[in-house]
Amino acid sequence: MIKLESNWLDLRRLDDLANQKTFIHCLDPCTKLFTTLAFVMIVTSFSKYEITSLIPLTFYPIALMALGNLPYNHLLKRLVVIAPFVVFVGLFNPIFDQSPVANLGPLVISGGWISFISITIKLILTVTSALILVATTGINSICAALFRIGIPKPIVIQILFMYRYLHVLLEEFLITSQAYSLRSFHSSGIHYKAWGSLLGQLLLRTMARAQRIYQAMLCRGFDGEIRLLAMGMRTKRDNIYFVFWLAFFLFCRFLNIPQVLGKLLLEGF
């Protein structure tokens, strides 16, 4: 239980990380938003059998984590959380797509396995880039940026509240499960019979708490507008940043760098 708890509480780390003042953090939120969108679009535009040419794109998240002073292991931990979803999404590929595409000695690799790996890499890349966006920008600034580029207000507010209440939900889960484990004597986990009432309890508590937080926001004049102390300003630095990454993405997209490197190497000899 304790372990689970410390993991969940870590979720709030993202907010802490977003409060830093590195070069990346100081960029205009819109710039980072557009860069992330460009990255996601490029990554998802690759064909489903592509693996090698995706590799150079990992430079983007790694560079950002280094520049933005983000701890690798923290983001990795979050990736582990989404791992089941990745497996679920890609699971059927190896089963349905049995066409052989390569031989590794006696081992025949089917198209399904290739696309499974490709999907996994793509998901990891896109999720990491989204996490990095939140960890370098902060959800409020992202929402303000979304609003500025013309996303309708109701949708932006939805995103904002989803993010807020996610934490509320997790905290309530923690409190509930802790209260349960303190008064039950099953050494590990929650007894299956208790799950039903516990989940119902959790839902009600979360709703009540979300309601109270919303009320507190209203009491302090919240009217659906997101106001920030420091609004980002688009500067020359932002343009350079964006153009640089866009060029890099396109370069990776239309030039299979590992292949080209390999060719160069071969021709050299």
Add this chain to the structure above:
Amino acid sequence: MSHHTIDLTEVLYTYPDGTTALRNLSLHIGHGEAVAIVGSNGSGKTTLLSHLNGVLFPSSGIVNIGGYPVTKQTLTQIRRTVGMVFQNPDDQLFMPTVYDDVAFGPLNLGLPPIDVEKRVTAALKTVGALELRNRPPYRLSGGQKRAVAIATVLAMEPAILVMDEPTAALDPLARRQLINLLRTFTHTKIIATHDLDMVLDLCERTIILCNGTILMDGPTIDIFHDKKLLDQAGLEQPSSMQSCPICSKLG
């Protein structure tokens, strides 16, 4: 709204699950008064306070703030007038840092950033939490959270201050500081609390709630001297008024 008065007439409130928490309650609180709302657990204090800034609307009856009824139309104005400190500070703090949290209200008032900064610093200083400003609120101690929650409301500079158990979870020093702070707040203030010693210090008038009705409404001193009344409401005399138990045993 030059006069910060509060008028409740025949207010009845029933929660959706059928619990009636306020039963035809009427009261008037004048401009600049300091009023304590006391009563045992579940007597309806929080429910009553929730009506003062439109968190709840009465099932029947009228709530008037500064002469205006609390309705959906007047809500924005009412919420600027009435600052509310919630019973649970966790419900009140939702921003990533203490500073952002305190700035949230003033920003919503549409103040320019310089003024917002001034107000935030002033409010945090008043509650003695200025050095916490870059910390995330969810990682503070209970008492620190409480102090910050109060600062978030003070930063809005409300004309009427409503607090639900402000001294719960505060250490003696922080409690004393808060009491001194509240004493400097000369506008109308309404405090629901179990801390009767604080009431004795701060509020000249006390309202005892019992089962959703007003059991007694009068000068604090008179009420606290009436042991029978306090017993009936499930309360105890403030410890500063009780004769010292050790001395009386000796004597």
